[in-house]
Amino acid sequence: MAENLTQLTPTQQMFRDAMANLSAGVNIVTTDGLGGLAGITVSAVCSVTDTPPTMLVCINRASRSHDIFRDNERVCINVLGPGHEEVAMAFAGRVPAEERFTATESVWDQSYGAPVLRGSAASVLGRIAGTAERGSHTVMFVEADQVIVGEDCDGGLVYFRRRFHPVPASLTA
């Protein structure tokens, strides 16, 4: 979601505009361990397979968090819901890395090895079981060993056309 000030080719600029039209769920991916504590807002996350339960996360290699995730190997993917706009902005860069976990009213549970956001739509804990390098980004494959489903989460949160949008839990279409 951060601005990139380098010159873009026409195809790159059109690609960004097209990707703005692809709705994506919003997540805060966290880690803690010998490599340090880190958390970052990521919309390039998806479910890969349930055999074994695997998600993927795309992270810019230039980001400070990238190497901390790689070194710790254990991560938590916290799937956000409505009302998480402020914490999503904090972890997207509005708040310095060292203050993110305390800068908002969000409550983080530190008892799982990687910070779990209370009230998330889902939190998936696991280890980085493989990676793929594509251009500026690393795709991290996370094999889940603990899954928390947000029972009282009242919807989802998507990023579309460079803004957050809540998704109601009930059927609207």
Next chain:
Amino acid sequence: MAENLTQLTPTQQMFRDAMANLSAGVNIVTTDGLGGLAGITVSAVCSVTDTPPTMLVCINRASRSHDIFRDNERVCINVLGPGHEEVAMAFAGRVPAEERFTATESVWDQSYGAPVLRGSAASVLGRIAGTAERGSHTVMFVEADQVIVGEDCDGGLVYFRRRFHPVPASLTA
């Protein structure tokens, strides 16, 4: 989105429930060529990097479309918007593979090498520049060479809690 009748472990079942809480944009990925014509609805799609412009698509290796995508190498990722629920269901398996492109009122443009859905929120054409195998699925990395941004698309379409939800183009939060 299809049902899997094999026995699931508790972690697999919880993982599926957690993934139902992760909002995902809905896409129809298409291909045409010597390997045949194919199209399939996929929500496990994301933007990876714009250097070079790259998306990824996760496809079950057991699906008929998988080998056709692999053989043709050229694909189009059509990002859906509101009003595309019917064509999304058709390509998710409600309609047999050979009838999908004609079973709904959707208009497909065949002049790009892979079918482009008229009125999509965005259509990204490119070649499969690499793959990664994870469990039951192949992750296909698609490097874009042609990008069509849907100018008059009036929103997005997400899959959340096993249902479609429109995302309005205007700010709602």
